[in-house]
Amino acid sequence: MEQGHVNLTIDGKEILAKDGQTIVQAARDNGIFVPTLCDFRSLNPAGTCRICTVKVAGRFVPSCTTPVSYGMVVENETAELTDLRRALIEMLFVEGNHMCPSCEKSGNCELQALAHRYRIVVPRFPFLFPVQKVEARLQHLFIEHKRCIQCLRCVRGVKAKDGHDIFGFIRRGSDVRIALDVNDPDAVSEETAKKAMEICPVGALIQKRVGFKVPIGQRKFDRKPEGSPS
Amino acid sequence: MSGQRSNKKIILATTSLAGCFGCHMSLLDIDERILKLVEVVEFDKSPIDDIKEFSRMCDVGLVEGGCCNSENVRVLRDFRRHCKILISVGACAITGGLPAMRNGIPVSELFEAAFPAGSIPNDEEIPMLLDRVYPCHEIVKIDGFLPGCPPRADLLWEALNLLVAGKSLSELSFENVRYD
Amino acid sequence: MPSVKSGTRKITIEPVTRVEGHGKVTIKLDENNKVIQSRFHIVEFRGFERFIQGRPYWEAPVLVQRLCGICPVSHHLCASKAMDVIVGVPSDSLTPTADKMRRLMHYGQFFQSHVLHFFHLASPDLLFGVNSDPLKRNIIGVIQAFPEIAKKAVLMRKFGQEVIHLTAGKKIHGTGAIPGGVNKHLTSAERDELLVGTPELNADIMVAWIQEGLALFKDYHLKNKEFIDGFAAFPSNYMSLVRKDGALDLYHGVLRAVDPEGKKIFDQVDYQNYADYISEEVRSWTYMKFPYFQSLGMEKGWYRVGPLARLNTCDFIPTPLAQKEFEQYKAYSKGKPSGSSMHMHWARLIEALHAAEKIRELLNDPDLISGELVKTGVRMGEGVGLLEAPRGTLFHHYRVDPNDQITMCNLIVSTTSNNEGMNRAVSWVAENVISGQREIPEGMLNQVEVAIRAYDPCLSCATHAVGQMPLEVVLEDRDGMVLDRKVKNSNG
Structure with a gap:
């Protein structure tokens, strides 16, 4: 593993993220769509709208404010999250x-x-x-x-x-x-x-x-x- | 049109409650496809024909417009009783739409701005206004929704094809859905 | 079907079908089946002019058009004309591109609306007969029995809608006209789509087909003279826009009114001053008001608008094919205004031909493809927009405060101006067809509706009902005895 990079999976797909990125940023960099609304390009995320909610280790978390970690398993496009x-x-x-x-x-x-x-x-x-x-x-x-x-x-x-x-x-x-x-x-x-x-x-x-x-x-x-x- | 269950025509009823008739006009925007439509659909009570009362059960009812007055509610309930599948068509039926901009304004204010004191029209022939405008699904159970103001003709065509084939509106492709 | 009540017998026709919007007719009969009262009730009330207050003025053209799904373009353009005045650009000083895009939109709308009304709504009565089987007497019946006519009607409407689509952005409820101008050009591809189109659908074909429609009507007229000339025929005053030189102009001009003989009641009126000429009366049994000319008072001052009125007020039509038809039309009533409700269909088809000719003419204009779209000027606080909608003269009047919010809105829609005319048409049928009959079959009731349909009413438009117009209120008891009369002038 390269210095400063993190492996994680989103919906079973293995991706590479930079250390310190949020789940949303990692997803974007890898062409995976996570819906956001209160998030805006260069701004620090606020986590007010919760549309970007994903599931990690059985818990719902806002992906815009949650940093990636090595081996993280993220659910994004599931029926539950869509609903x-x-x-x-x-x-x-x-x-x-x-x-x-x-x-x-x-x-x-x-x-x-x-x-x-x-x-x-x-x-x-x-x-x-x-x-x-x-x-x-x-x-x-x-x-x-x-x-x-x-x-x-x-x-x-x-x-x-x-x-x-x-x-x-x-x-x-x-x-x-x-x-x-x-x-x-x-x-x-x-x-x-x-x-x-x-x-x-x-x-x-x-x-x-x-x-x-x-x-x-x-x-x-x-x-x-x-x-x-x- | 394909995928019919039988050679019997689908019986279709339509109405506009507190709507502007734009959804009906959008239905007519299927243009030449109406010539194919009439081979598989028979119109019952509808503003485009002279059938003014239900005489039988209909397969599908299309309702445009929300409920603004007592007469709208009566007609909507009549449609629910007589239609196996009832669909809300357009923004007004689904969200209240433009007429619902009056929600929050006391009815007395609406009248007083229009008619001088003591002259508000009042007759047994004209219906009473409701306290606010209601989307149709707040009054009766609705089985399907077609958004748009008005829903695009291609969406209505797609929906009619599904209904004639006995399929659910959940199979709509959504590419023709707009909210404005 | 007649409903029996104790005392007088009452017939209710509800809803009136093959019209836009909601209306009902009640006819009261005495023991000898003589008609003692007939009324056309408008049963909806929206309160539009109250809830638009507070909205930003640039929303009005997009909001207001949702009063009506057949003629949204009328409201869209009329509100834009009012807002032109508000942003300091009177409607005759828009850029050439804006003026022509708007006119194209307007004529496209006229074409589709008139075709819809004549073929889809009214023609079943003529093609099958007013007393024919109600189950067949509709557009579906026309499609099945006269497929060639139906196909052309459908395609003509499609053409008009496509003109609107390309100028406004959508077929129904678009955004093309904005305060001070328009928001788009036609691309040359779009222009060609309409002008050259396909062999089955292009501007020339439309001109040809609407002439066929006129021929159809004139043929029917020849075979049914008494019906077309005499049914619901009565004199009245008439009002419409005309161009300053007296030509028919559906988009912009001055206000003219004539009496039953054709004599001018007023002319060359700047429509910004409409409130000095027209007042409205309230009656208890309908939400729609009754406008009248102030100079003639309530009894004599009621008037009609629409195709019949427009061909009664204008001096000529500035497109050649329609002008020829106009001359024939005028000659038929010996140059005098025609008061026959059924002549409205004739007038409507002549106007549709005019619209088709204007569309073809405009499509050849390069100003549609390039040019400035918007202008601004000195901001004003009040503006009136006026134009001829397919159904008649349409007034939009707004006041806007310095915060850009609408503070006042008054609309007089075409169908409101025809309120008295429609009631008289209903009375005519009640007295001449129904009164004294022991049995009243469905066909007779349909004839009441045929009379209303001739006016092509747009009842959704007519039922927004608010206003600060001078108002006169008449209180009647159930026998129609006048109990009280109040007048509220524009000072309140």
Whole structure:
């Protein structure tokens, strides 16, 4: 075994990972699809969404925050895990007000893409139809709390030029709400709005006045469904 | 169409509850394939024909739209009684859809914004509004779901082929499924 | 079937079939089977204009179109026109590409909607007869008995839907029109798909086939003059958009209204000011309101919209084949407005021909393939969009606050403007066909629906019902005696 490398198996397939990688990173490097939602490229993982849950030694663990270890045996694409992930996605759908037909994120939405990959036609849980006001007072940003899945990507990933955080969150549990300081000019700039919309996996952070500029057929998941080999 | 169980036609009923008829129009978007469809399907109660009441059991019922008022509920229950297999078609039937945007707004507010005080239409001929919009499966048991706003014609065609062959909608390929 | 109640006898037709949306008809008869009351009830209420409040303005065109599945493009484009005003780009100053893409979408929609209505919904009554077997009297029956006609109808609708698909992104509920413009071009491959197409499906074939459809109707007319001319025929006022020079223009223009003689009630009206001309009345037994011209008052001010109205208000049609048909149509009623409900089918087919000609014309325009898509201007707080939907004049009126949220929305949809007209058509049939009859077979009830169907109502559209229009409310008791009358003007 080479220095700094780890052998493990995912669904019976032996792969090689770098020491210190998480299971998700190792899977990606080896062309194995593990669904994620709150995870985002360069950011430190948060483990808030649990979609990446895998089974190791009989225990459910979030693969985005679990480091690989030598000889680890990981279950990923099992019927049990597929149903678990499906249930999580369904829960996210019923907790919010996800109206795909009129949402401008449709076609670029990672939650929608995952639902499609997991062949969801209807949630098994009742719709909650929450009542929440949109935050519309910012000049360049629309915050649709009803679509927020509390992944905290924006909190972790959108920074001002000097590096300070722009987004924070208030309350806890399923009441978590994204918030920002309206007196901070960096927070309310057009550039921040653009970054926020890019980093948000769903249609919760919307840069104003962009709308439906990208026609149907040219959106991200029109071209390539979720879970396709990159 | 292939894989029929017998030469008898499938009896199909359709309705639009609190829907916009887009799902029915998408069904008509099967275009020339309708000429093949009518060889294996017989329409019973449906907005596209003049059969206004059920006179027999139907094999398949397609329901577009969720439940917005008392009349929608009555019709939906009637469909459940008369259809062996009942399918929710489209976003409105499955999630409440656009009409469900009114959920959370008191019904009185909806009316007061439209009609001056004391003039809200009220007659035995017009149905009462429900407290909110309900997806169909919250009112009756539903056997299958076809997402989309509207579901694409190719999806409806695929689904009809499965139903005529006596197969389950779980065999849908999903490549024609969209949520918008 | 008649339902017997104590006191007066009541006939209920429910639901009205082969129309879009939900409606029902009640007819009350006395002991001598004389009709004492007939009503066309709209039974749905959505509250749309209330729940759209708070949404960002760019969502409106994509949201609003879901009021209707046959004519979503009408709402999509009309809302976009209103939003054009909001973003500071009045609808006649869009880029050439945007204007033409939108027009192409609109004519595609007109073609498919008119074909759908005439062939799929209305033709069974004409091809089989209004009293024919109800089990055959539908599109399936047409497919089985007249397969050639059915095939052409299906393909014509397919063509119209494909035009919409390529301009809006989807056949039903697309996103092509955005505030200030459109979001895509046609590629030259897409253009060729429509213009050249296949030997069975291209723009020229569509023009030829819709002319065959017109010939079919005119042939039927010749053999059934009394029915087509006399059935549910009555005078009324008419309103539509016209181009400034009086030409038929389905997408943009000025508002014109004429009386039963063809005399202008108002003309060259900028539709941003529509609320100065039109008010709405509420009646207790239906969720749909009754608009009327303020200048004439409620009793005399009701009007009709749609194909019949448009051919009564316009001076000429700016495409050659449709213009020829128009001249023949006009000559038939000696230049005067036609009030026959069944002439609506004739007018509808002439418009479909016009739409097919316009589609062919536009497809030859290079502006569809390249050019600027969007413009912006000075942001405004209020905007009205108006266009001719297949069923008649459609109004969209919005107010948007500085946060980009919609604060007010008022829609007057085409079918609402025909509310009184449809009720009168129902009354005509009730009084002339049903009244005094001891037995009322199913065919007679179908005739009530035939009268309604002529208006091609879009009842889903008509039932969003909210508004801050000047309103007049009439309270009646069950015998129709007026108890009270209240007026609310636009100040509340």
